[in-house]
Amino acid sequence: MDSTTGVALEAVTEKPRGSVLQRWWASKTMQRFRRNPLALTGALIVLAFIVTATIAPLITSPGRNCLRDLGLSAGTVSYAKNPTKAAFWKVMFTPPETCYAVPRVGFSPVPKSAAESNTLLGTTSRGYDIFYGLVWGTRTAFRIGVIVVGVSLIMGLLVGSVAAYFGGWVDSLLMRFTDVVIAVPALVLALVIVTVLGISINNLMIAIAIVSWPNYARVLRGDILQVKELEYVTSARALGRRAPGLIFKHILPNSIGPLVIIASLDIGSIVLTAAALSFLGLGAPIGYADWGQMISFAREWILGPPGQPLAYWYVSFWPGLIIVLFVLGWNLLGDAFRDVLDPRSA
């Protein structure tokens, strides 16, 4: 937590020069970041995932329900990959939910290798195309990550700023409440919430947001309390500006930047929690493009036929690898950011 308040101070005291982007790129922070090979690796990995998510429809062939909902037939399948057609833009930006349903190559409980099933990475048991599931699962992952981060940030902002602004018993009450939420293991709490709300991907997101906000509330509260003491705020207060205005005009804009960075670096761990719940069967319905579910198929196919112990390696390997890479990318990025933003590690 200490390093994050350091972030806030640094951001606040930075002197303006040049455009925001130039300033950011030329900043010491970024220079150090660019020199760090691990950080660059992380950035590249994350970038690769963003690209994959964006072009998902271009590198996969949609299933029949997806085609139907795009208004395409067997003869017009290629329209989905043709920028001059409406279907292309639809599937790129507002794909129907059915496009997230992983096409099945068959129903056989036995996984099929790439060659047997004529797919890129093979199929899981019951015929789900691994490649399609992983590629579209990237979209699911980002959707979960971004929405959950957004929602929990807003919750954190609300609680944190109210606590810091009012102080006194309001502050104590809210912060103790925060402590309580932090005290309960996140996965357990999310598990409870999903069960009670009903098993679905939206409820999964709600549950993870509910368990993720307390950190942001704490950080923001700390920042506000520190910024409150800074000179220009005290002078603004001396000039008779009212407190809510102060929070929104002066304090929040300064605290929020670093907080957004911290929060967005949490996408990795949030997607991980979501995948863990999905793995247990508490997320998307069966057959939805979702990494956690993809790897849960592997549980029945740990063993190969006699003499070929690793015959079904692809069922656990690919989904596992993708999840690990995704988390690794964000962790490398996060690690580097924390390192370069922390003045003490200079």
Place this chain on the structure above:
Amino acid sequence: MNKLLTLFTALVILGGLALAQAPADTFVYQSFSAGPVSLDPVRAYDSASGGILENIYETLYTFNDPAIDEFVPALATSYSVSEDGTTWTFQLRDGVQFHSGNTMSCKDVEYSLQYGLVVAHPEGAVSYLMGGQFLGTLADGSDPEGYQAEVSWEMIDGAVECPDGPDGLVVDLNITAPDPALLAILAYTAFSVIDSQFAIENGQWDGTEATWTDWIGRNVTEEFLQRNASGTGPYQLVEWTEEALVAKRFDDYWGGAAPIENVVVQYVNEQSTRTLAIQQGDADAIDVPERASLVQLRGSPGVVIFEGDLPDTSIDNVFFNYAIDTSNNEDVGSGQLDGNGIPGDFFTDVNVRRGFAHLFDHQLIIDEIYEGNGYVVTMPMPAAFLGYNPDVPVRTLDLEAAEQYFRAAFGGELWEKGFEFTALHNAGNTRRQTALEVIKSNLEFLNPKFRMNVRGLPWSDFLARTGERKTPMFALGWGADYADPKNFINTFLDNDGFYSGRTSVDFPEIQALIDQADSIVDPAERAFLYKEIGILVYDLVPILPLPEQANYLVVSDRLEGVYYNPIRSSDINFLWKDISKN
């Protein structure tokens, strides 16, 4: 680094210790079920429970394994039937000991059969299989007052009598009408002979008129016999936990002590665990509910797969619930015909059922799930049984026909509004799951407003939920209790049948044929009537029979004496006492 190396070495050493085989005096069977529902014979009615009971308890006569319709003396040594066919007199075996040390006599047989009739547990088999013969009613104890109105103590008392006194070795069974299947039915585990002294001393029903009404419909899973057993069988219960049931040889067994001393039935959820266990010799027999898993077993040294001509006597169906309890039910969505759920009478529209029937792909199941070793079932009973009609057409995948029927359903409203519901299967049963998923896949393609979720539940939970009539559609089956069409047709389609409590099935035309078939004994006439029922099954689609497969059995090559009797309750289809191990 050194420490890592040490750690790794330690792992290797630990791993090396793994290769110990199950000892020769122990038979280890890994079952896929979550364990028995009950060890009380009058309550148990599932293969996991029956598979234990048939080894711990015994009946008067039993199957001449591996025949499904020949019988040999067990606790009785002979029997005779009165001229009018309503009194069956059994001569009991002398000197048979229970596990407790008590000696079996007529009072035990009397107690056991009467206990079953008293409890008349709605989820047990006694009322269902023998209520009609003994008491003239199929009523069960779900409504104790209603049961008392139909059944008196005198009726129960008179059903089983000891002409030579309670300690004598003669028992009379008095039934209301002749029944050619009586011996077959009495061989079922629900009619096991319980140690009456052991039961009474430990707080089970005391066997008297004074308390019988307290026990009607009683939830006996909370009573003593749920987890404790003193039978006459070749094995006695040692311990039953969530993970395993342990039994040991009963050395004073009247038929001579069994070759194998210890039996462990482990309840192992994961196929891969079971597969590896038999490959490594940790298990001697395993359940392989999915044929696809045989891929991992074929060619394993030490593992024998019995395949080929092993006819199955079980039938799986997709069931429709005709009167869904929509209160407090997450599986029916809104519970209305508003696009977000289904009403309680959703499946009473024949067009809905026909539509669903045309969404199912029989051949796909045979090809993908049975690896081609299966056949289409035209009506819900084993093809080998009397009255099976192979000439009935079968509705199979036809999207145009399905669309036509769904458009006609609910006066066209259904097609416009759409619906959503959840169908259930027992978790781990891929055949049932896939059947539902095939329907789901085609349904959702047919109309984007049609949504069907498929959910797997653990066995006991699944049974409880369907039993509460909350499940709109579910995939479940029936294994033969005895080899007669009645055991299937009545079970599935009779409005008093076993499944009526789950589906509220009620088709007057079919019911008339069932009643008629029940009232006669001539095989040819009965066969004709059952074939007629097959035609109605096609037309009305009261139920969707799933394709069947040739069975298989996976055991260790150290086992000897393995046979296949599909009428046995256990999923491994043989008795523990008949095998030995080297």
Place this chain on the structure above:
Amino acid sequence: MFVFIIRRLSFLPLVFFGVTIFIVLLMQVLSPYQRAAAFAQTEMQARNLDAIIEQYGLDDPWYQQYGRWLNQVRQGNLGYSRTSSEPVLTTLRRRFPPTLELALFAILPVIGVGIWLGTAAALNRDKLIDQFTRVLSILGWSLPTFVLGIWLLVIFYGALGWFEPGRINAQNIISIAGEGSGFERYTGLMTLDALLNGRFDIFWDALRHLVLPVITLAVVSSAQIMRVMRSALLEILSQDYVRTARAKGLQESVVNHKHARRNALIPVITLSGFVLIGLVNGVVITETIFNYPGLGQWAAQAAINLDYAAILGFAVFTAILVVLANLLVDVLYAVVDPRIRYD
């Protein structure tokens, strides 16, 4: 120190009431029927929910229900679990020891490897071991338990056949089954009970079954501890009093051990509270993968079955457990950190 502990103790009821109020509020999302499951004690009751709704006033405002529910919890009634077909409390009692055993075994490598590698890295900053540790920790940190668990199973069970899932193997289940076996379950921890009974074969077997789940559980947490230990030690090594000690001519190992390492433990202890939470999260997944009969496996099954009573009971139990464990951490903290002693 006592003042400190007492102050921390006062946090305990806060968490308890906080969590329970939260749970009861959450329960309001459910229908009264679904809520009723949390009050039933037997299968019979669980089938007759109308009576329970009436008896416990499940249609009343939530704060009234809260009072009644709390009263039930006080009497030890956490409801009836459909998943395990018995009262929730019974299941909790039965399934807690295996989970505790797993967690205890996992803590050893977490603390050991974490602190050892973290120290080694800090003392050899920017050398090979430091780089190695950093990469290792990021990798470990990025390995989700469910991926690692599956991969370990594929290799060590599927391919090599060394470690099977479960708790002990079939022969041992037989040999300790029933009262006649003479095997006393003193603690419910299989390894400890085996030792107490003098059954070394069972001890080894239980240990063997623990290897993969323990590794799965430990990897993520040790990676975290490793990172914190490293950076804390680095910070302290650069501080004045350490430099002074060094300048005084004290031996390097004494400086490192007596002055630096001990102080670096403070943030590590703080973190071990989080590690514990991580372990509780981890057992749900790990036990599911390894078919290990603990609380986590039960909770995961209960969640899928929508077994509300079980899930709520599990949440209350976990919350209490975590609070108690955090208390322990705080006490440790007070022992290690000299500043707190004068508080």
